Amino acid sequence: MLPIINKMYRILGPNLNGILSADTINCSQPTAESLLQALRESVFNKTEVRPVINPRTPTKINMSFILYAILDVVSKYPNIPITVSPSTYYLYLYNNGKAEDRLPIHVISSCNLDIYTFPFDIQNCTYTFGSYKHTIRDVHILFSEPGEATLKKSLQYMETKGEWQLTDVIIVLKRRPTLYVVNLLIPSYCLITVDLFSFLLPPQNTDRSAFKMTLILGYTVFLLLMNDLLPVTGDTIPLINVFFSLCLALMVASLLETIVITNILCGSSDYPPLPNWVKVLFLHYLARLVCLPENTKGTISCSLEKEISQIRYPEKGIKSPLNHEQELKELRNIHKDVLTIRQQVDKHFSTDQNSEEWIHLGEVIDRFLFALYVIFLTVSFFTILIFWMYWYSFDKKS
Incomplete structure (x- = not known):
C-alpha cells in the first residue's frame, strides 16, 4: 500500500503536508475504494483545518x-x-x-x-x-x-x-415588458379611449350614462382579472398602479358629469339663476379656456323690450281718425294688454335665459373634462414611451 499512498501524496501536493502523511492512512485492501474510505476518515472529514503548513498563511x-x-x-x-x-x-x-x-x-x-x-x-x-x-x-x-x-x-x-x-x-x-404591455396597458388604453369618444354622444338623445356604466364595470372586471400580473412588494407604488387608478377615477368623474348634465337638461327651467361668481369663473374664463363661445342669448329679451316700449309710447305725429275720448279709451285698453303681454314675455325670457345659462354651464364642464381626458392620455402615452426608450438604451449601454 505504500506506493499507492506516496502517489496520492504527490497528487495532493505540499499544501496538505501538515495533514496527510504515510503513516496516518491505513487501507484494509489495495483497492481504490479502500483508499477513498481511508482518505475520508483521516483527511476529508477535517473541514475545520485550513490546508496550509503555517496557520498564518x-x-x-x-x-x-x-x-x-x-x-x-x-x-x-x-x-x-x-x-x-x-x-x-x-x-x-x-x-x-x-x-x-x-x-x-x-x-x-x-x-x-x-x-x-x-x-x-x-x-x-x-x-x-x-x-x-x-x-x-x-x-x-x-x-x-x-x-x-x-x-x-x-x-x-x-x-x-x-x-x-x-x-x-x-x-x-x-x-421583458412585452407581456405586460399587451395584457395590461393596451387594453386599458382601449377602454379609456372608448370612454373619451363617448363625449361625442349627445346626452339629450342617448343614454350616455348607461354606456359609461358599462365601461366602468368592464374596466373593474379587467383589473380584477389582471391583478395577478401586478407586483405587490416594494418600497414604492408602481406608476402603472397610479395609471390604472387615474383611468378609473376619470371614468367615474365622466359618469358623474353625465348625470349632472342630464339633470340640467331635464330640470334647468326650475333652477334658480346662476350666481355671479359661477358666471364669471365658468361661463367666462373656463369657457374661453376650453374654446367655447360665451352665452349671448340673453340679448333677445332686451331687443323685445325695446319694441314693446315703442308700442307703448308711439311716435308723435301719427294722427288717428277717432276722436280724443275714444283715443284715450283705446290707449288705456292697449296699455293694459301690453303690460300683461310684457309680464308674460319677461317671465318667459327670464326662465329661458336661466335655463340657457345652466345648459351652457353643463357644456363647459363637459368640454373641460374632455380636455382633461386628452391631456391625461397624451401625458401617460409619452411617459410610457420614454420609459420604454430608456429600457432599450440601458440594454445598449450594458
Whole structure:
C-alpha cells in the first residue's frame, strides 16, 4: 500500500503536508475504494483545518461561476425557502496542490425590488461571496476571470429565456415588458379611449350614462382579472398602479358629469339663476379656456323690450281718425294688454335665459373634462414611451 499512498501524496501536493502523511492512512485492501474510505476518515472529514503548513498563511481561493438559468423572481411571497444544491461526488485534485470543486448550486435569496417603473424596471441584486467562518486574514477570495468573460459565458449557456434578462454579472436583471404591455396597458388604453369618444354622444338623445356604466364595470372586471400580473412588494407604488387608478377615477368623474348634465337638461327651467361668481369663473374664463363661445342669448329679451316700449309710447305725429275720448279709451285698453303681454314675455325670457345659462354651464364642464381626458392620455402615452426608450438604451449601454 505504500506506493499507492506516496502517489496520492504527490497528487495532493505540499499544501496538505501538515495533514496527510504515510503513516496516518491505513487501507484494509489495495483497492481504490479502500483508499477513498481511508482518505475520508483521516483527511476529508477535517473541514475545520485550513490546508496550509503555517496557520498564518492565508488560503487563496480563486472563484468563477456561470449562471445557467434564472428560474423565477417571486415578488408576492416573503418566505424564502432553503437553498437547494444537488449532490455531487467529484472533487478535482492537481499535483500542484490545487483543489477544484465544481458543485452546481441552486441559489434562492432575497433582493430589494424597485418596481416604480414596472414593467420597464431594472433590478440590481448584489451577491457577496465570502467565508462565514474565517476572516480576510485567513481566506482570500479572488475571481479567476473578469466579469465580462463570466457574463459572456453565462449568456452563452443560459438555458431559460423567460421574463428576466441578464445584463450584468453582479447581478443586474431587466424585465421583458412585452407581456405586460399587451395584457395590461393596451387594453386599458382601449377602454379609456372608448370612454373619451363617448363625449361625442349627445346626452339629450342617448343614454350616455348607461354606456359609461358599462365601461366602468368592464374596466373593474379587467383589473380584477389582471391583478395577478401586478407586483405587490416594494418600497414604492408602481406608476402603472397610479395609471390604472387615474383611468378609473376619470371614468367615474365622466359618469358623474353625465348625470349632472342630464339633470340640467331635464330640470334647468326650475333652477334658480346662476350666481355671479359661477358666471364669471365658468361661463367666462373656463369657457374661453376650453374654446367655447360665451352665452349671448340673453340679448333677445332686451331687443323685445325695446319694441314693446315703442308700442307703448308711439311716435308723435301719427294722427288717428277717432276722436280724443275714444283715443284715450283705446290707449288705456292697449296699455293694459301690453303690460300683461310684457309680464308674460319677461317671465318667459327670464326662465329661458336661466335655463340657457345652466345648459351652457353643463357644456363647459363637459368640454373641460374632455380636455382633461386628452391631456391625461397624451401625458401617460409619452411617459410610457420614454420609459420604454430608456429600457432599450440601458440594454445598449450594458
